[in-house]
Amino acid sequence: MKKSILITGSTSGIGRAATIEFASRGYQVFATYRSDAHRDELAAIDNVHPIQMDVTDAADLERAYAAVADEVGGAGLYAVLNNAGITYSAPFEFLDEKRAREVMEVNVMAPYRITQTFIPLLLAHNKGSHVKARVVNIASWAGLMASPFIAFYNASKSAVIGLTESMFYDLQLLDIHTVLAIPGITRTPLLAKTTEDGTATLDAMPTEGRARYQDLFAHYATMSAGSEGLPMLATPEKVARKLYKIVDKPNPRFKNNLSIDASLVDHVITRLPRAARVAMNRRMYQLDRAHP
Numbered sequence: 001m002k003k004s005i006l007i008t009g010s011t012s013g014i015g016r017a018a019t020i021e022f023a024s025r026g027y028q029v030f031a032t033y034r035s036d037a038h039r040d041e042l043a044a045i046d047n048v049h050p051i052q053m054d055v056t057d058a059a060d061l062e063r064a065y066a067a068v069a070d071e072v073g074g075a076g077l078y079a080v081l082n083n084a085g086i087t088y089s090a091p092f093e094f095l096d097e098k099r100a101r102e103v104m105e106v107n108v109m110a111p112y113r114i115t116q117t118f119i120p121l122l123l124a125h126n127k128g129s130h131v132k133a134r135v136v137n138i139a140s141w142a143g144l145m146a147s148p149f150i151a152f153y154n155a156s157k158s159a160v161i162g163l164t165e166s167m168f169y170d171l172q173l174l175d176i177h178t179v180l181a182i183p184g185i186t187r188t189p190l191l192a193k194t195t196e197d198g199t200a201t202l203d204a205m206p207t208e209g210r211a212r213y214q215d216l217f218a219h220y221a222t223m224s225a226g227s228e229g230l231p232m233l234a235t236p237e238k239v240a241r242k243l244y245k246i247v248d249k250p251n252p253r254f255k256n257n258l259s260i261d262a263s264l265v266d267h268v269i270t271r272l273p274r275a276a277r278v279a280m281n282r283r284m285y286q287l288d289r290a291h292p
């Protein structure tokens with residue numbers, strides 16, 4: 001029987017690559033999208049069932065659950081991959097609360113709500129299989145170490161790590177595996193979105209704010225844009241292959257760094273003295289160019 005997986009944020013980057021990877025390996029993939037423009041593209045991939053879901057919308061989630069339950073029947077669902085995520089770049093002084101809350105909703109509350117909703121289907125899978133169902137949450141090394149200008153991305157990814165660690169215990173009581181997956185910087189459209197976002201934030205600032213941050217943000221934009229072409233950074237396809245291996249293992253490890261930079265941050269940089277990390281970030285982000 002085919003294994004089945006729900007993947008959120010299947011229209012771009014890691015989620016799209018994971019959708020293609022799992023589907024090509026014979027999984028039945030329930031791939032979520034928001035805009036109708038993406039529906040046909042997903043439906044054209046063998047083994048993929050597009051599911052419309054804004055991960056922050058409770059009614060969408062209810063409909064998604066009903067659609068997946070209808071399709072899998074008593075076989076249940078083998079895996080949930082909570083991948084959909086957004087970033088938000090702004091200096092702390094100009095953070096917008098609505099956008100900050102949106103980041104927390106998409107990156108933290110959605111994995112909670114989606115996982116909780118799908119528990120009955122994960123349990124249904126377990127009834128018919130000795131290989132237990134699993135939930136994978138995508139964090140980031142930004143949850144292990146903070147950087148300037150992404151306060152709520154950092155906050156959300158730290159929260160995902162805490163959420164996932166606690167879920168591990170509670171879902172273990174239900175015989176469901178919980179997995180924390182930590183990508184490093186990956187060449188996806190998220191990088192360009194980060195640059196565009198920073199530029200839009202700068203444009204919306206009052207003159208005084210622009211004077212203070214424009215040099216820093218010009219450098220920040222160059223850094224993000226420059227990353228997009230760096231061959232040393234992982235491609236979404238490579239990350240997707242790693243995710244496949246993790247999800248397909250009968251007993252996956254709890255914590256998985258998905259690229260060298262994620263391992264480096266986890267095992268080396270976060271263990272450096274704080275002063276060294278601060279110096280590194282000040283230099284990388286050229287914070288000395290600030291005009292207070």
Ligand SMILES: NC(=O)c1ccc[n+]([C@@H]2O[C@H](COP(=O)([O-])OP(=O)(O)OC[C@H]3O[C@@H](n4cnc5c(N)ncnc54)[C@H](OP(=O)(O)O)[C@@H]3O)[C@@H](O)[C@H]2O)c1
Pocket residue numbers: 008009010011012013014015032033034035053054055056083084085086106138139140141182183184185186187188189190191193
């Ligand atoms: N790229 C990196 O360097 C990197 C590093 C570490 C961790 N990550 C994490 O990896 C995950 C995937 O990121 P990515 O780089 O692949 O980003 P991406 O290319 O920007 O894709 C993000 C996906 O999330 C979806 N999404 C956003 N908001 C949503 C909402 N409210 N409801 C439903 N779907 C929503 C997007 O759908 P639409 O097409 O409808 O917008 C898109 O499919 C995220 O959790 C991200 O934080 C990425």
